[in-house]
Amino acid sequence: xxxxxxxxxxxNTIIDLHCAKLLSKVFQLPCDFSVxxxxxxxxxxxxxxxxxxxxxxxxxxxxxxxxxIRVLMxxxxxxxxxxxxxxxxxxxxxxxxxxxxxxxxxxxxxxxxDCRGTCxxxxxxxxxxxxxxxxxxxxxxxxxxKPRFPPKDECKALLIIWKQRQKLE
Numbered sequence: 530x531x532x533x534x535x536x537x538x539x540x541n542t543i544i545d546l547h548c549a550k551l552l553s554k555v556f557q558l559p560c561d562f563s564v565x566x567x568x569x570x571x572x573x574x575x576x577x578x579x580x581x582x583x584x585x586x587x588x589x590x591x592x593x594x595x596x597x598i599r600v601l602m603x604x605x606x607x608x609x610x611x612x613x614x615x616x617x618x619x620x621x622x623x624x625x626x627x628x629x630x631x632x633x634x635x636x637x638x639x640x641x642x643d644c645r646g647t648c649x650x651x652x653x654x655x656x657x658x659x660x661x662x663x664x665x666x667x668x669x670x671x672x673x674x675k676p677r678f679p680p681k682d683e684c685k686a687l688l689i690i691w692k693q694r695q696k697l698e
Contacts, residue, residue: 533559533560533561534559534560534561534624535560535561535562535563535622535624536560536561536562536563536624536625536626536627536645537562537563537564537615537618537619537622537624537625537626537627538562538563538564538585538615538627538628539564539611539612539615539626539627539628539629539630539633540564540568540571540611540612541628541629541630541647542627542628542629542646542647542650543564543575543580543585545629545647545672546647546650547575548671548672548675549651549668549669549671549672550668550671551651551654551660551668552575552580552583553583554654554659554660555650555654556583556584556585557657557659558653558654558657558659559657561584561586562584562585562586563585563586563587563588563618563622564585564586564587564588564615564618565587565588565589565590565611565614565615565617565618566587566588566589566590567590567610567611567614568587568611568614568615569587571611588618590614590617590618590621591621594617594618594621597617597620598610598613598614598617601613601616601617601636601640604636605632605635605636607632607633607636608630608632608633608636612628612630612632612633612636613633613636615628615633616633616636616637616640616642619637619642620640620641620642624643625642625643625644625645626642626643626644626645627644627645627646627647627649627650628644628646629646629647634646645683646683646684647672647684648669648683648684648687648688649683649687651665651668651669651687652665652687652690652691655691655694661695661698662691662692662694662695662698663695663698665687665691666688666691666692666695669684669688669691
């Protein structure tokens with residue numbers, strides 16, 4: 530039996546999913562999601578306890594990983610400590626970081642960490658038939674109205690696909 534795929538989320542992605550009312554659905558996917566335990570204090574809406582009950586893993590960082598955060602914080606002015614912490618976690622776990630934060634995506638690319646955005650995760654939900662493509666389009670529109678800023682290029686390409694697939698529903 531193979532291990533479940535694991536992904537690291539940033540705060541922006543969690544907020545996007547919460548705004549689109551997809552947060553509980555994401556934890557129905559056949560994979561695991563993690564953040565650093567330092568993010569626990571940052572979650573007010575949705576609250577930390579709700580995220581933990583849904584299945585979000587809060588992972589501690591080693592002293593070596595915390596040292597790496599300090600180095601990266603000196604290199605990048607835009608991403609916050611929390612942003613850099615999930616980048617380091619994704620790098621340590623050798624997995625994908627899911628974020629819509631452009632500065633964090635750029636830092637991830639510089640450090641050879643693969644990134645996906647919120648729309649990629651919504652697409653995953655639709656492909657797994659947890660939501661319909663109509664619901665994917667509606668969720669994206671809700672996210673844009675908040676205002677949230679998922680990666681534009683990724684979302685535009687997926688929106689075209691969703692509209693085509695919506696006709697088949």
